Amino acid sequence: MIDSKKHNIHDTERTINNSRYVGRIVLAIVITMLVVIVLRILVFASFRIPSFSMEPTLFAGDFILVNKLIPGPRIDFLGSSKDGRPFRLTGYRAIKRNQVLVFNDPYYKSKQIVKNWNVYHVKRCVGIPGDTLVIHNGAYYLNGQLNKFGDGIYANDGQRALYMSPRAYAPKMFKALGWTIDDFGPIYIPRKGDIITLDTANINLYRRIIEYETGKKLIEIDGGIFSLDGHASRQYQFDRNYYFMVGDNAMDSKDSRYWGLLPEDHIVGKVDYIWKSKDLGTNTYRFERFFKPVE
Numbered sequence: 001m002i003d004s005k006k007h008n009i010h011d012t013e014r015t016i017n018n019s020r021y022v023g024r025i026v027l028a029i030v031i032t033m034l035v036v037i038v039l040r041i042l043v044f045a046s047f048r049i050p051s052f053s054m055e056p057t058l059f060a061g062d063f064i065l066v067n068k069l070i071p072g073p074r075i076d077f078l079g080s081s082k083d084g085r086p087f088r089l090t091g092y093r094a095i096k097r098n099q100v101l102v103f104n105d106p107y108y109k110s111k112q113i114v115k116n117w118n119v120y121h122v123k124r125c126v127g128i129p130g131d132t133l134v135i136h137n138g139a140y141y142l143n144g145q146l147n148k149f150g151d152g153i154y155a156n157d158g159q160r161a162l163y164m165s166p167r168a169y170a171p172k173m174f175k176a177l178g179w180t181i182d183d184f185g186p187i188y189i190p191r192k193g194d195i196i197t198l199d200t201a202n203i204n205l206y207r208r209i210i211e212y213e214t215g216k217k218l219i220e221i222d223g224g225i226f227s228l229d230g231h232a233s234r235q236y237q238f239d240r241n242y243y244f245m246v247g248d249n250a251m252d253s254k255d256s257r258y259w260g261l262l263p264e265d266h267i268v269g270k271v272d273y274i275w276k277s278k279d280l281g282t283n284t285y286r287f288e289r290f291f292k293p294v295e
Contacts, residue, residue, distance in 0.1 A: 042073040042089070045268060046275070047102055047120060053247035053254075054122055057100065057294060061286070063276040064122070064294065066102045068269040071095050076117060085265055095243065097131075097142070100124050100271040100294050103245070107259040113212040122271060123255050127244030129191030135184035135257070140246075171258045176204050181257045189261060190238040197235050198226050209261055210236055240264055 049062040058064065068074070072091030095101065105119040127133040131142050140147040170180050179185065187205055188196075196202060203220060210218050216229035226233050242261040247253025256262065277289035 041075060043068055047122070049122065052252050053249050054100070055249040057248045058122065058274070059277065059289070061278045061280045062274045062289060064271050065273045065275045066269040067272045070270040071264065071267060074268065088265070095125055095128060095267070095270065097128055097147070098124060098126065101245070102268040102271060103262060104266045104268070106262055106266050113208050113263065120268065123245035123247050123253070125243050126246050127189045129189055129241040129243070131189045131244070132186050133189060133244055134186045135182065138182050173258070173260055174204065177201065184257055187244070189244055190242050192239060192241050193237065195235055195237045198233060199224050205260070206236070209242065209263065212263065213239055243267070
């Protein structure tokens with residue numbers, strides 16, 4: 001004779017054990033998803049390279065891993081709703097010269113800096129806050145010293161790269177200064193807290209970023225006197241850091257030579273690795289580029 005009570009007890013225990021097993025699986029999945037989400041927000045991000053502006057460092061079809069801890073994780077949804085500035089946690093170190101960065105498009109509208117958090121670019125940071133940069137005959141000079149890029153924009157002998165635009169092309173933003181993409185500057189790259197005296201020359205360099213920081217219109221009144229939202233201004237103190245960005249493939253790159261300085265709050269992070277690569281022409285994987293460090 002079958003003991004129905006024992007049978008029911010065993011069934012109940014089996015059901016409880018199954019429920020606990022399923023519950024542990026669901027909990028593990030939820031915890032894994034939360035960990036991945038936290039890591040994506042605070043530590044890393046992945047992007048695919050669509051263009052040729054960073055060759056030979058990055059190829060179209062490369063998938064890159066971006067380290068958000070440099071300069072610090074940016075949490076956009078915690079930013080100021082008043083000025084649209086994203087909230088950023090302190091990183092473990094600052095950005096250094098010649099590092100490759102991912103950042104949001106700063107000149108979504110050509111006449112002013114407008115944040116476009118849905119469009120990303122990748123370029124090399126050749127000038128950091130406090131630097132004075134000059135481009136002479138296609139070679140870069142920082143604080144009076146030639147900046148030699150390894151296998152980046154310029155070869156170790158400092159030879160000039162070729163450009164898609166003519167060497168004498170003068171970007172609209174800098175035309176009043178007589179600068180071209182081949183002979184450019186000097187330009188001082190502001191750091192937070194720097195105070196400048198406004199004049200008829202540097203107004204061409206800093207008007208857009210002053211208007212970006214303040215949300216106010218900066219116009220010249222007369223003889224080197226300027227008006228910021230109706231108030232006369234002779235000096236201005238910057239409240240953000242700025243950077244000068246250039247594509248390694250200078251012949252196919254619209255960068256700071258064309259649109260000016262990059263505000264720090266646009267930066268997502270530093271490119272550390274190519275974790276995967278696929279040739280867009282042949283649709284085959286380039287295994288030799290997998291997990292390749294980016295210098």
